[in-house]
Each structure stands twice: as C-alpha cells, then as structure tokens.
Amino acid sequence: MRLKRGVSVRVKASEPVTQLDRTTTNARRVLEEEAGERAEKTARLNAAREERDLGEMD
Numbered sequence: 001m002r003l004k005r006g007v008s009v010r011v012k013a014s015e016p017v018t019q020l021d022r023t024t025t026n027a028r029r030v031l032e033e034e035a036g037e038r039a040e041k042t043a044r045l046n047a048a049r050e051e052r053d054l055g056e057m058d
Helices: 019-057
Strands: none
Touching: none
C-alpha cells in the first residue's frame, strides 16, 4: 500500500482509550512543560546569581 504525500494514517490503539487515559496524558504533558519552564528559570537565576557574585569580587 502506497501513501499519497500529505495523507496521514491513524493507527488505532490495541485498547480503547478512556477519558481517564486522555486526562492522564494531558496532565503529564502539562507537568512536563511546567518542569521545563522551572528548569529554564532556575538556570537563568543561577547564571544571574553567579554574574552578580563575580561582580562583587572585583
């Protein structure tokens, strides 16, 4: 079977997807996004703190 360009194929899961499964998937996605944002913020704060501390030593 050849697919035409731009045509997507949906593969059905072997088990039915429940509302709980969808909610869990969305919650995990949100938590991962928030964890990434926190990691970026922590990196920015650490860099700013290091820059500040180096400025005080001069």
